[in-house]
Amino acid sequence: MDRAETDRRIREQLEPFNSKRIAVAEGTSFAGDLEFDSLTVMDFVAAIEDEFDIIISMNQQAEIETWAQLVDAVHAMRKDGA
Amino acid sequence: MSEGVMQADQPPVIEAAPAGDLFAKFDGVIAMREGLLKAGQEDPFSLVMEQVLSPTRAICNGRETILLGTYNYMGMTFDPDVIAAGKQALADFGTGTTGSRVLNGTYQGHRECEDALREFYGMDHAMVFSTGYQANLGIISTIAGKGDYIVLDIDSHASIWDGCALGNAEVVPFRHNDIDAMEKRLKRIPEGAGKLVILEGVYSMLGDIAPLKEMVAIARKHGAMVLVDEAHSMGFIGENGRGVAEDAGVMDDVDFIIGTFSKSVGTVGGFCVSNHPKFEIMRLVCRPYVFTASLPPSVVATAATSIRKLMDGADKRAHLWKNSRRLHGGLKALGFELGTAKALSAIVAVIMPDLEKGAAMWQALLHEGLYVNLARPPATPANMTLLRCSLCAEHSDAEVETILGMFERAGKAVGII
Numbered sequence: 001m002d003r004a005e006t007d008r009r010i011r012e013q014l015e016p017f018n019s020k021r022i023a024v025a026e027g028t029s030f031a032g033d034l035e036f037d038s039l040t041v042m043d044f045v046a047a048i049e050d051e052f053d054i055i056i057s058m059n060q061q062a063e064i065e066t067w068a069q070l071v072d073a074v075h076a077m078r079k080d081g082a
Numbered sequence: 083m084s085e086g087v088m089q090a091d092q093p094p095v096i097e098a099a100p101a102g103d104l105f106a107k108f109d110g111v112i113a114m115r116e117g118l119l120k121a122g123q124e125d126p127f128s129l130v131m132e133q134v135l136s137p138t139r140a141i142c143n144g145r146e147t148i149l150l151g152t153y154n155y156m157g158m159t160f161d162p163d164v165i166a167a168g169k170q171a172l173a174d175f176g177t178g179t180t181g182s183r184v185l186n187g188t189y190q191g192h193r194e195c196e197d198a199l200r201e202f203y204g205m206d207h208a209m210v211f212s213t214g215y216q217a218n219l220g221i222i223s224t225i226a227g228k229g230d231y232i233v234l235d236i237d238s239h240a241s242i243w244d245g246c247a248l249g250n251a252e253v254v255p256f257r258h259n260d261i262d263a264m265e266k267r268l269k270r271i272p273e274g275a276g277k278l279v280i281l282e283g284v285y286s287m288l289g290d291i292a293p294l295k296e297m298v299a300i301a302r303k304h305g306a307m308v309l310v311d312e313a314h315s316m317g318f319i320g321e322n323g324r325g326v327a328e329d330a331g332v333m334d335d336v337d338f339i340i341g342t343f344s345k346s347v348g349t350v351g352g353f354c355v356s357n358h359p360k361f362e363i364m365r366l367v368c369r370p371y372v373f374t375a376s377l378p379p380s381v382v383a384t385a386a387t388s389i390r391k392l393m394d395g396a397d398k399r400a401h402l403w404k405n406s407r408r409l410h411g412g413l414k415a416l417g418f419e420l421g422t423a424k425a426l427s428a429i430v431a432v433i434m435p436d437l438e439k440g441a442a443m444w445q446a447l448l449h450e451g452l453y454v455n456l457a458r459p460p461a462t463p464a465n466m467t468l469l470r471c472s473l474c475a476e477h478s479d480a481e482v483e484t485i486l487g488m489f490e491r492a493g494k495a496v497g498i499i
């Protein structure tokens with residue numbers, strides 16, 4: 001289970017929330033580039049949580065601003081032997 | 083959700099100001115407000131009541147106005163017994179305690195007020211705070227500490243969010259009233275961690291209620307403690323007016339009930355009631371209880387008297403429900419879109435197509451002589467603009483009909499119906 005696989009699965013979850021089809025790179029920010037509001041954040045986080053069966057608390061979310069940080073955080077939390 | 087009109091209940095992430103002026107970060111809010119006022123509005127957020135005639139009438143901007151946007155659900159603010167108790171306490175105990183509850187600020191009246199609450203809820207312990215905001219702030223931040231998890235509804239009131247922010251627990255929100263989403267999150271919490279589920283009986287933005295029967299059972303199943311904020315249900319929901327938890331038959335499974343004196347009770351103050359055997363220790367460890375002055379003697383005297391009267395307020399309760407159902411049914415028949423399919427509380431939220439029309443409608447109603455609450459994004463769920471109507475047991479049948487007539491005229495004038 002490598003980081004690229006985690007990245008790919010999060011990208012799938014992002015699809016429905018990225019209505020403007022913004023190209024996402026490691027440095028893409030959720031508030032700035034993707035213009036996520038708090039409701040979108042909640043739904044997107046819930047989708048990732050369900051996909052990986054993890055919890056990303058608001059405290060942890062506060063540390064995550066960019067795509068790379070999200071992928072790293074989720075990858076570290078994966079219980080399936082990442 | 084809160085009545086905060088310019089802010090979301092969830093604390094915002096504020097961008098750092100570029101340089102120097104610490105107020106630069108408020109420029110967005112300032113611009114938003116100016117935009118609204120430029121549209122020729124009376125400022126919906128700085129209305130002054132020049133005279134208050136009764137729980138349901140006031141003079142606003144020189145006009146006699148029917149009040150349909152207060153939280154005076156049970157109309158206790160002008161109750162003669164309540165007023166007499168306040169005057170007596172003012173004469174006997176003075177204007178204020180000038181001290182903390184744990185030092186020189188606990189008078190006979192504070193004890194009597196807590197006795198009244200224990201009896202009202204049939205619970206072992208009651209703790210009175212200076213406001214409901216502080217009750218949430220204090221209890222939540224104190225009981226949920228580092229390594230514990232708080233699972234809460236995303237539409238929670240600002241005081242709940244701020245209680246979470248003040249503490250060190252991991253905060254995990256779930257979609258509004260979504261039972262499955264709540265359970266999924268509870269399931270994923272690491273073994274052994276402390277868990278607190280926070281719910282509200284009535285959510286004040288739309289006037290909808292939580293499925294407490296199911297949610298409390300699930301919380302229990304996963305070993306979580308449960309706190310329910312019953313700010314908007316006290317006095318008229320449940321057989322004894324104890325709230326949605328009573329109505330759902332789950333009082334025994336709720337660990338903490340938070341409430342306020344600023345709504346049905348008709349004064350100011352907050353409280354927590356509980357059966358937890360160690361609850362009294364809160365008085366020593368809860369900072370928003372310790373490090374602030376206690377309520378004035380007149381306030382706790384009016385609160386205690388009001389709470390005792392609410393215990394046998396069955397007739398008023400029935401009339402409040404009649405009012406709520408009539409207003410809800412009448413507005414629906416007129417063609418307004420409402421926040422709930424039927425009347426579930428004393429709040430009826432009318433959904434406006436957009437902020438501009440909402441503000442125009444608010445003003446048209448004010449000119450008709452009716453005050454309602456204008457709620458707007460980001461304080462509202464799903465960024466709706468709402469005209470929130472809250473009924474009072476003292477609104478007469480005739481007044482409710484008058485109100486419907488005002489809505490019909492204003493709605494047609496603004497082009498909403």
Ligand SMILES: Cc1ncc(COP(=O)(O)O)c(C=O)c1O
Pocket residue numbers: 083084085213214215216218239241282286311313314341342343344350351352
């Ligand atoms: C759900 C809820 N909890 C707590 C509070 C705070 O109550 P208080 O006005 O006593 O600070 C309010 C009212 O603003 C509320 O709506």
